[in-house]
Amino acid sequence: MENARSQLEEATVPEDRPPRPPFTPDTARQKVQAAEDAWNTRDPHRVALAYTPDSVWRNRDRFLTGRDEIVAFLTEKWERELDYALRKSLWSFHENRIAVRFQYECHDAAGRWWRSYGNELWEFDEHGLMLRREASINDVPIEETDRRIFGPRPAAEHGTGIPLH
Numbered sequence: 001m002e003n004a005r006s007q008l009e010e011a012t013v014p015e016d017r018p019p020r021p022p023f024t025p026d027t028a029r030q031k032v033q034a035a036e037d038a039w040n041t042r043d044p045h046r047v048a049l050a051y052t053p054d055s056v057w058r059n060r061d062r063f064l065t066g067r068d069e070i071v072a073f074l075t076e077k078w079e080r081e082l083d084y085a086l087r088k089s090l091w092s093f094h095e096n097r098i099a100v101r102f103q104y105e106c107h108d109a110a111g112r113w114w115r116s117y118g119n120e121l122w123e124f125d126e127h128g129l130m131l132r133r134e135a136s137i138n139d140v141p142i143e144e145t146d147r148r149i150f151g152p153r154p155a156a157e158h159g160t161g162i163p164l165h
Helices: 002-012 025-039 044-048 067-080
Strands: 051-059 062-065 082-094 097-107 113-124 130-142
Touching: 025 044, 025 082, 025 097, 044 067, 051 067, 062 067, 067 082
Parallel strands: 051 130
Antiparallel strands: 051 062, 082 097, 097 113, 113 130
16 A cells, blocks of 8 residues: 555656756756766665656667666666766757766676776757767776776765766
8 A cells, every 4th residue: 555655746746856957057067966976875876766767768879768677677787787986067058958978887797897988979858858868988997096987986086077987
């Protein structure tokens, strides 16, 4: 009964994810930092709530539609990419679109460390939910001693740039 009530309450609550477009320099940076913070939780259900129920994604060579596919994808990703830690940086924005560059580090089950570099293009609806996400990503093997991303970014470092390599 409790679960059915929670689902009904969720269904009647309008979805809103401020800041909403059109973006300003400040609100675009807030949106990017909020995405970084959410992804660093490695909670697929929490992350998926930032996307429209019918959001479409291209992630590398994978194409996804909807929150259920996003949750499944992220669950699989974080089972494979261990100790995942991410940094995102605002590249550009216009009206309801944001371009982001990012880097993350993780290791696989064999203990090999990777740094992944990428760019994302985001498109939002009027409620601030992401309608579309396109990600291009390259992976580079690194030594554990070369790591530079350790967990979520401290608040004092919000808005700082990401080194190129």
